[in-house]
Amino acid sequence: MSKGVALDEIDHKIIERLGIDARVSNREIGRELGLTEGTIRSRLKRLFDNRVIRVAAITNTSRLRNPILAYLWIEANSASDIEDMAAALAKVPEIGFVATMLGRADVLAMTLVENGNELTDFLHQTVDRIPGVRRVRYSLGQNFIKHDFRWCALVD
Amino acid sequence: MARDATARSGGRGRGGGDAATYELDEIDEKIIATLRQSGRIANRDLARIVDVNEATVRTRLRRLEESDSVRVVAMRDLAAMGFECLAAVGIQVKGRSAADVGHDLAQLDEVVTVNVSIGTHDVEAQVVARDLADLDRLLTHVIAHVPGVEKIVPGLALKVLKYTPDWAPL
Incomplete structure (x- = not known):
């Protein structure tokens, strides 16, 4: 940054x-x-x-049937796993946001899904298999009231 | 959020919104995929990559934009713009609907995302602040006083490893 x-x-x-x-x-x-x-x-x-801005093509979520923003609150097996676990999560294409956290969880990851089955599959087949992941709690954000897509973090 | 490196899902989801009035075909998908890589590419080069003529690219781009299917925009880095803090804030609501509280929160510039949520909290929001003092002001002195906000559960992002929202309500 x-x-x-x-x-x-x-x-x-x-x-x-x-x-x-x-x-x-x-x-x-x-x-x-x-x-x-x-x-x-x-x-x-x-x-x-200087990585102040980047240009992106934003696709309208109304092209999805029922866009749900899934907040995945991830707990690591041990504190020493957090760093590598977060890096591995960031490599997953379906995940658009990853941060290590102060409060609420060790790591927060976000992904957009269209229904519960898609989320279940994603959690079991992708997230649970990432080394260091002990437990995932999730909250589901429905009907976007606001999303200012102009913000991002330009990280390496 | 980026569900996929390409816009594959765009063609599948003919969902309820206004934008989804026509199916994206393979040419549209290729154009979108190329724009994701290189948003300010010249139409001429875009045409070469997608292997159609420039007039077709122009027409397709206009249609994608006018139907609000895709928008090519500059995204601003939070830190470079002076925002050091990004917090995910869960909110429990009492005496008002979560949607009403969400709409009030959406009025605040520092609130970048608001959803009504299913889970422990009624509303999930993402907020930005210049520093911790600014975050305290926003949480304790502004959001806490929005009518209906009963409890605030914030988590502060220590290090953001990825933040590339490629999908958004337009």
Whole structure:
């Protein structure tokens, strides 16, 4: 994660613009902000190189039958397993969020499922097989009231 | 969240929402998969990879966007934007519906995700804060005072190893 990068007002405006539509051309952003295409290009390069932003294609959850955000609260066999267990969870493509936790669990992982069977299969066939996993509690987040997809963590 | 490295599920789930008004075909899936890898790729290069002409790519992209099936956006790194704290907050509700409390929480900028949940808590939320003092302000002085919030059970992310939400309600 890039903590040391100072962002000025122009950076914030560019980030805001790309947060609405990242397919917009450098020339168009430049026109809107009254800056040259070259300025936008070098600003963007700096933002990408320093991992301040990344561009992603977000698919609408309404394409899923009944999107449920499953919070998996995972307990490790022993404290020394936490680090490797979290790293292994992060490698699972279906899991979109992994963090080691202060409170509630050793590790929190999140995945999107469409029904209970899918969750059961995923827990038994994938999560339970990861070394170090002792126990998984879960809560199911239904009907998204809000999800600001513009946030992420750009980790190695 | 990323259920899949590609948009495979997109074609399968013709679910209830407005966006799912047409089936994604193989060309759409390829376009989406390519955009996941490289969001700002030029239409010309996208056409070459998907092996269709540029006009087709333009048409497909417009259709994907206009139907709200897919959006290509910049995602901001929390730490780079000055948010050091990310917490998963379970909330128990009393005297009001969980949905009503959730809608009030959704008004707060620092609350990035809110679901009504099944489990120990009535609502699950993800919140961001600049530092611990800011998190205390948000939890103790703001969220605790939202009508209907009876108990707050927060967990603080110590280290985020992965946070790449590729699915979202648009």
